Amino acid sequence: xxxxxxxxxxxxxxxxxxxxxxxxxxxxxxxxxxxxxxxxxxxxxxxxxxxxxxxxxxxxxxxxxxxxxxxxxxxxxxxxxxxxxxxxxxxxxxxxxxxxxxxxxxxxxxxxxxxxxxxxxxxxxxxxxxxxxxxxxxxxxxxxxxxxxxxxxxxxxxxxxxxxxxxxxxxxxxxxxxxxxxxxxxxxxxxxxxxxxxxxxxxxxxxxxxxxxxxxxxxxxxxxxxxxxxxxxxxxxxxxxxxxxxxxxxxxxxxxxxxxxxxxxxxxxxxxxxxxxxxxxxxxxxxxxxxxxxxxxxxxxxxxxxxxxxxxxxxxxxxxxxxxxxxxxxxxxxxxxxxxxxxxxxxxxxxxxxxxxxxxxxxxxxxxxxxxxxxxxxxxxxxxxxxxxxxxxxxxxxxxxxxxxxxxxxxxxxxxxxxxxxxxxxxxxxxxxxxxxxxxxxxxxxxxxxxxxxxxxxxxxxxxxxxxxxxxxxxxxxxxxxxxxxxxxxxxxxxxxxxxxxxxxxxxxxxxxxxxxxxxxxxxxxxxxxxxxxxxxxxxxxxxxxxxxxxxxxxxxxxxxxxxxxxxxxxxxxxxxxxxxxxxxxxxxxxxxxxxxxxxxxxx
Ligand code: M6R
Numbered sequence: 001x002x003x004x005x006x007x008x009x010x011x012x013x014x015x016x017x018x019x020x021x022x023x024x025x026x027x028x029x030x031x032x033x034x035x036x037x038x039x040x041x042x043x044x045x046x047x048x049x050x051x052x053x054x055x056x057x058x059x060x061x062x063x064x065x066x067x068x069x070x071x072x073x074x075x076x077x078x079x080x081x082x083x084x085x086x087x088x089x090x091x092x093x094x095x096x097x098x099x100x101x102x103x104x105x106x107x108x109x110x111x112x113x114x115x116x117x118x119x120x121x122x123x124x125x126x127x128x129x130x131x132x133x134x135x136x137x138x139x140x141x142x143x144x145x146x147x148x149x150x151x152x153x154x155x156x157x158x159x160x161x162x163x164x165x166x167x168x169x170x171x172x173x174x175x176x177x178x179x180x181x182x183x184x185x186x187x188x189x190x191x192x193x194x195x196x197x198x199x200x201x202x203x204x205x206x207x208x209x210x211x212x213x214x215x216x217x218x219x220x221x222x223x224x225x226x227x228x229x230x231x232x233x234x235x236x237x238x239x240x241x242x243x244x245x246x247x248x249x250x251x252x253x254x255x256x257x258x259x260x261x262x263x264x265x266x267x268x269x270x271x272x273x274x275x276x277x278x279x280x281x282x283x284x285x286x287x288x289x290x291x292x293x294x295x296x297x298x299x300x301x302x303x304x305x306x307x308x309x310x311x312x313x314x315x316x317x318x319x320x321x322x323x324x325x326x327x328x329x330x331x332x333x334x335x336x337x338x339x340x341x342x343x344x345x346x347x348x349x350x351x352x353x354x355x356x357x358x359x360x361x362x363x364x365x366x367x368x369x370x371x372x373x374x375x376x377x378x379x380x381x382x383x384x385x386x387x388x389x390x391x392x393x394x395x396x397x398x399x400x401x402x403x404x405x406x407x408x409x410x411x412x413x414x415x416x417x418x419x420x421x422x423x424x425x426x427x428x429x430x431x432x433x434x435x436x437x438x439x440x441x442x443x444x445x446x447x448x449x450x451x452x453x454x455x456x457x458x459x460x461x462x463x464x465x466x467x468x469x470x471x472x473x474x475x476x477x478x479x480x481x482x483x484x485x486x487x488x489x490x491x492x493x494x495x496x497x498x499x500x501x502x503x504x505x506x507x508x509x510x511x512x513x514x515x516x517x518x519x520x521x522x523x524x525x526x527x528x529x530x531x532x533x534x535x536x537x538x539x540x541x542x543x544x545x546x547x548x549x550x551x552x553x554x555x556x557x558x559x560x561x562x563x564x565x566x567x568x569x570x571x572x573x574x575x576x577x578x579x580x581x582x583x584x585x586x587x588x589x590x591x592x593x594x595x596x597x598x599x600x601x602x603x604x
Contacts, residue, residue, distance in 0.1 A: 002099040002598070003027035004085075004178070005069040005196075006160040006169045006189035008214040013186075014062060017069040020188060020195040022051045023243060026251075026394050026592065026599040027099075027191060028073030031084035035095035036064030041164050042095050046070075046084035050593075065216050066169050068160045070097035073598040076105070077122030086162075087126040089133035090118055093164040096132070098125040099191050100176035101603050103155035128159060136163070146170045147211060147226070156351065156602065160189055169214040173206055176602050177349045177377065180204040180212060180219060182233055187214045192347075192600070193373075194392045198240035204231045205375035234375065243392045250591045252395035252486070256577050257446060259400045260439040265389040266404040267435050270411050275432040278414045282384060288419035291340045291366065293319040297328050297356040298344040299601070301398035301481065305405035306344045307474035309413055312566055315470075316417040316425045326604065328356035335365035340416070343369045344409070346393060346401040347600040348376020355604055357382060370408060372401055386412060395592045396599045397486050399577050402478060403442065406570050410435055427564075434564035441561045445574045451558060454540065455582030458512050464489070465503065465532070466576070467496040468516035469525050471569040475516050475542075479576035486584040486591050496528040509536035514579070516572045517543035517550050519565035526553055542572040 003024030007013040017034050025032075032054040033046025043062030047053045051071060070085035077083040086095040102108070105124035108131065113119065117130040131152055135145035142163045150159065156175030163170065171178060171189050181188035183200035189212070190196055193203055206212060209224035210231070223229045248254035270279050277285075294313055296306035306322040313320035323333065325343075329352055335341060341360035345353045348371040357378060361367050369382035372390050379385035390404040410431065417425045425431065458464065464483060468476035473495045480493030494503055496515070507513070513532045517525055526549070529539050533555075543550040545559035558579070560571035584591050 002073050003071045003191045003195065004097045004099050004158055004160055004189070006067065006171060006214060007186065008066050008169055008216050009186035010065060010216050012063040013065055013067040014058060016188070016199065017067040018051065018055055018058065019198070020190055021069045021071050023197070024191060024195045025051050025071050026396055028071050028598045029593050030072055030074050030079030031081070032069070032071045033084045033086050034058060034062070034067060034069040035086040035162055036062045036067040037162050037164065038062055038064045042088065042092055042162055044086055044088060044095055046081060046086065048079050048081050048084060066162060068095065068097045068162055068169060075101055075603055076124045083121045083123050085125060087121060087123060087129050089129040091133060094129040094132045095162045096125060096128045096159060098128060098157055098159045099602060100157035101155045102127060102153050102157060104153070108152060128153070128161070132161060132163065142166045143170060143213070158191060167215055170211065171214065172211045174208045178206050179375065180206060185217050187219045189214060193236055193238065194243040194394065197238060197243050201236045201238065203234050203236050203375065205234065206231060236374065238392050243394060250395065252397050252399060252581055252591050255393055255395050255400045256574065256581065258391065259403050259574060260443040260446070262390040262400040262404050263407050263439040263442060266407040267411065267438070271432045271436055275429050275436065278411050278432070280386070280411060280415055283386070283415055285415070286419060288340060288416050290338060291416070291420055292338040294416060295333060295335065295339055295341045295360065295365070296320070296322040296344055297325045297341060297353055297360065298322070299325050299350050299352050301402050301478060302344045302346060302405060304474040304478040304481070305402050305409060307477065308406050308471055308569060309409035311471050311474070312410060312413045313416065316413065316421070318417055318420045323356070325350065325352040325356040329359060329604065332356065332359045332363065335360055335363045337364050337366065339365040341365040341367045343367065343378050343382060344405060345369065345378050346372045346398055346405070348373040348378035349600050349602055351602050351604045354378060354381070370405065370412070372404070396594055396597050397482055402573060403570050407435060407438060410567070431564055431566055434567050437563065438567060438570060441563055441571055442574055444561050445571050449558065449575055449578050451575055451578035452582045454556065454558070455579060455586055458540070458579070459583045459586050461512055462508065462510040463506065464491040464512050464514065465499065465507065466491065466493040466514045466516070467499055467525070467528060468518070469496045469521040470518055471566060472516035472518040472525070472572065475569040475573045475576070476514070478573055479514060479516070479580070482577055482580040483583070485597065486580055486589055486594050487587055488589060488595065489583070496525045499528055500531060504531065504535070507532050507535045507537045509538070512538045512540060514540045514542060514576065515554070516569065517541060517547060518568045519544055519547060522547070522550060526550065529554060542575050544568060
C-alpha cells in the first residue's frame with residue numbers, strides 16, 4: 001500500500017533509491033517517483049506506471065547525495081503523473097513522499113488554499129510540503145518546520161521530506177511502517193526491509209512519533225518531543241537472495257516452492273524430540289493459564305489461516321472465534337482478561353488488523369501477534385509475538401506464509417489446549433509428528449502435482465466454486481481467494497454445507513467445483529459433491545492419495561500424501577495454489593502484482 005524509500009550517502013544515491021523502489025514494488029505499482037537534492041535545488045522525476053517507466057525518464061540531472069522515492073497504490077486521486085509522489089510545495093523547495101492516509105487533508109487544503117498555496121494534485125499528501133513551506137515562511141528552521149507540519153496531521157503516515165538548503169532527509173512515522181538501514185556511512189529508509197536488503201541487513205526499527213535525520217554521514221533519531229533516543233541496530237537474518245526471483249518466472253512460483261524450507265524453519269526447535277510436547281521458547285506450559293477463550297483477528301489469507309486454527313481449537317474443546325479484522329474494528333466482540341486475542345498478520349502492518357488489535361487491547365484482553373516480520377507494528381504493540389519465520393514474501397498473493405501460519409498456529413493450538421482445558425489434546429503426538437513431516441509432504445506435492453495439466457481445462461468457465469468442511473473449509477476459501485486474486489476470474493469458496501442454501505442456483509456444467517477433503521466429514525462432503533454433479537458440474541477433488549472412496553467418486557483428483565487429517569488442508573492448499581498459478585500464467589496475468597492490489601494494506 002505505497003512504498004517509500006530514501007537514501008543518504010557520500011555518492012550519488014539515485015540508483016540506490018530506484019533499486020529500493022524496485023524491491024518495494026509489491027506494495028504498489030500504479031505510479032512512481034524520485035526526488036533528490038542537487039546542486040541546483042530539488043530535482044523530481046515521476047510517472048504513472050511501474051518503476052520501469054520511471055527508470056526510463058530518470059537522467060543525470062537529478063544526481064544527488066540525498067534522495068527519496070515512492071511507489072504508489074492510489075487512495076486519493078487516480079494513478080496519473082500529477083498524483084504520483086514526490087509532491088512539492090509552491091516554490092519547489094520541499095519534496096515529500098508519504099505512505100498512509102491524512103484524514104484531515106480536506107480541512108488543511110482549504111486553509112492552505114485560502115492562504116494562497118497552489119495545489120497541482122488530488123492527493124492528501126500534497127498538503128504536507130505546503131504545510132512545511134508555510135512553516136519555513138513563518139521563519140522556522142527546517143527541522144522545526146517539519147515537526148510543526150506533521151503536528152498538524154491526523155491519520156496514519158510514514159513521511160520522508162527533502163528541504164532545499166538542508167543537509168539531511170527528515171522522516172517520521174505514525175501508524176505506517178518505516179525502517180532504517182545502516183550500511184557504513186550510507187543510510188536507507190524504507191517501508192519494508194526487503195527494499196534495502198541487498199545493501200544491508202542492519203536495521204533500526206523506528207517507533208511511532210520518532211523523527212529521523214538522515215545525513216550523508218549518519219543518522220540521528222529523536223522522539224516526538226525532540227529528545228534524542230537510541231533505537232539500537234538489529235541484524236535481520238533474511239539475505240538478499242531471499243528477496244530475489246532466483247530463476248523463477250514469478251516470485252509467487254518461487255515462494256510456492258519455498259514452502260518446504262519455510263515450514264522447516266517454522267517448526268524447527270519447536271517440537272520436543274519425542275514429538276510429545278511443543279517447545280515454544282517464550283510460551284512454556286502454563287503461559288495461557290487463566291485464558292478461557294481465543295479470538296483471532298486478521299484479513300484475507302491470514303483470516304483463512306485463523307479460521308483453520310479456530311477449527312483446531314474448537315475440535316479440542318477450546319472456545320475460539322475468528323473475526324475479519326475490519327469488521328471487528330467496527331463492531332468489536334466483548335472481551336475480558338480471560339480472552340486471548342491473536343492478531344494473525346504476515347506483514348504485521350495491516351491497518352484493519354492493527355485497529356482491531358488496539359480495540360481488544362484497550363478493552364482489557366491479552367494480546368498476541370503471530371507475524372512474519374520482526375519489528376513490525378503488530379509485533380511491537382501486542383503483549384507477545386510469535387514469529388512464523390517464512391522469510392520475505394514478495395508476491396502479492398500470500399502462499400508460503402499461509403502454510404507457515406497454519407504450522408505455527410497448530411503449535412500454539414497444542415499449547416493453548418493444554419493450558420485452557422488442563423489436558424493435552426487427544427492425539428498431540430500424532431499431530432506433532434505430522435507437523436514434523438509436513439515439509440517433506442509439501443515437497444512431494446510440489447514434485448508430483450498435476451495441477452499444471454489441469455489448468456488448461458479449468459481456465460475458461462462461468463465461475464468456480466471451492467467447497468470443504470472442517471479444516472478443509474478455510475482451505476476452500478483460500479483456494480477461491482487465490483484464484484480470483486491472480487486470475488481475475490470469478491471464484492467463490494464455501495462451507496460445503498452452505499452450497500445448497502443459495503449458491504447451488506449458480507451451479508451448471510460450466511462451473512467447475514473444487515472439493516477439498518480432509519479425511520474427516522467426507523461422507524457429508526461427498527453428498528454435496530453429488531448435488532453439484534447431478535447439475536452437471538465437473539468436480540475436482542483434492543484429497544489424500546489413499547482416500548479411495550473420494551477418488552472413485554469424482555471426475556478428477558489432485559492427490560496429496562496421507563497425513564494427519566488436521567494438516568491435510570495445508571497440502572491441499574498447495575495444490576490449489578498451483579492451480580491458480582498455472583491458470584493465471586496461461587491467461588498471462590500480472591501474477592506477482594495483480595491489478596488493484598498491494599501486498600500490505602496500511603489503510604482501513
Ligand atoms: O499482512 P497481512 O497478513 O495482515 O495481510 C492480510 C491480507 O491483506 C493478505 O493476506 C491478502 O489477503 C493476500 N494478499 C491474499 O493473497
